[in-house]
Amino acid sequence: MDLRQVRYFIAVAEERSFTLAARRLHLSQPPLSQHIQALEAELGTQLLYRTSRKVELTQAGEAMLLRGRAILQQVKSAEDEVRSIGAGLIGTLDLGATGSILRGRLAELLAAYRQVAPLVRMTVHEQAPALQIAALLNRTTNISLIRGIPGERDLTSKLAWREEVVLAVSRSHRLAQRKRIALGELASEDHVILDPNSSDFARYVQTCCVDAGFLPKVSQQVVDAQSIPSLIAAGFGVALVPQSIARFTTADIVFRPIRPSPPAADVFLVFREDETSMVVHNFIKLALRYLSQRKRLG
Amino acid sequence: MDLRQVRYFIAVAEERSFTLAARRLHLSQPPLSQHIQALEAELGTQLLYRTSRKVELTQAGEAMLLRGRAILQQVKSAEDEVRSIGAGLIGTLDLGATGSILRGRLAELLAAYRQVAPLVRMTVHEQAPALQIAALLNRTTNISLIRGIPGERDLTSKLAWREEVVLAVSRSHRLAQRKRIALGELASEDHVILDPNSSDFARYVQTCCVDAGFLPKVSQQVVDAQSIPSLIAAGFGVALVPQSIARFTTADIVFRPIRPSPPAADVFLVFREDETSMVVHNFIKLALRYLSQRKRLG
DNA sequence: CACGATTGATAGGTTTTCCCTATGGACCTT
């Protein structure tokens, strides 16, 4: 049995006419007759009573009609599903991100993606960058948004958006009066820093300070950048943070650009080089397009 | 999408190899590659990761494998059902018969048929012959077993088995001593007869008596021939009955052949000329074969 | 009642599809 024969038979059965069915199928009538004959021969059963005047279904033909419709429906449904999976519109997506990125620009990105691919089941794993790298490598997550490009060979990174490092200080701090601040001026300040063990970005900022001629004096060390503003406001000193942290600021603190040569705080989409899921590829494609469109906003 | 392509894909997916799958499909490898490519092109999706060393399924391929198997299964099931219906092995069968025929030879016939076609839902409508004819004509029943050929134009009859009319008398009756009896000798007897209104056979027997020169004197009239033996035993006279009624006899009565020229009591399979159900045709075919094999028995 | 129109089946020829053999390029094994 052949799907074409099924389609042909259904047309004849519904039209109760070879001629009309042939027209509907954009086919001439003789091959249609032949296909029905072939189907009947294969099934060893007459499916239609034909006179030169009308066509009627036998009982076997009635059953064939019902079954045939069900088959075509199932085929169509299978095609749809396979197409959707292939297009990355069905499946699961596990993302890694820090709290600050998640509650920052990632949230709007996920909202936009959900509109495009509402059937994808998304899970965001909020954790420190070092754990995100491990999760990517052991296939717990598919994609991470991380500041900086990780060194691992099996991972690929794409720039998501650009940010630079800014200085966060209490409004009452003397540096709050300044328009811009050079990195070297922070040598004698107390610093609130991110834990360098769990963050490549934290180590990178430290390196920048060393390059500027000093090792930052640590007054407090945190794991999540979101905690920094309140510590600064509480008088723990200054902090070098991604500019997007300004989202989580309070009235008591201000942010000042580092000039000249501000350290980069760019955020990257990171994923396994051998990633096969079309959901992942589709997400990356859509995310990059979306982010490049919204570069000026957010 | 084409069933062949589905079959081909499943083979490749299961073998994880084009070469092995081609061998399994009794096909060379190139057309197999081409069909898979065509399927992928139609679905707009890669289904397999191929290197020159191994073949792996994509997520879409996994889905296609599951769906494909389901489709093939459904197709096979549809083929089986249509074939069975076409062969008359699935469906319904409504039979008409009198009690005496039903509980006589028909019972064994139905038992034999049920072994051949266990999925056919059979219903026996036990009723008088005249009602059976009406039921056939209004399509309540498909087949009746009746003594004699009905005159209706739309009905066809086939001889089921031969019987002749015999005389039933009480063992104490004077005719019980005789080996054989001529019809004309019954002119002065009391007769138990079947209701001529509901039975062509009853009228036929009456006609035979008239031809033999007398009109039977009726002592009792019944609807079902099964009742006759007990009435004869109770002294209501004699009865001209089909020989198979001997099945239902008691010790008190005997049956004697009518000689010469016994009236026929042949039983016919009767059905509509335009009957379309393969179940009916199959039953008739099997019944005639079965009955001709067992002519000497039962 | 005869004639034209319509229906499904059949015949014959052409186009398309399908499958085969031969070969190429990539990769693994020895």
Next chain:
DNA sequence: AAGGTCCATAGGGAAAACCTATCAATCGTG
């Protein structure tokens, strides 16, 4: 480095599917 294995590609021949033309049967109509 060489040979073997695997999938993809190329080209030709066989099979199928389709088309036009025609037939036989039936219905409707003048």
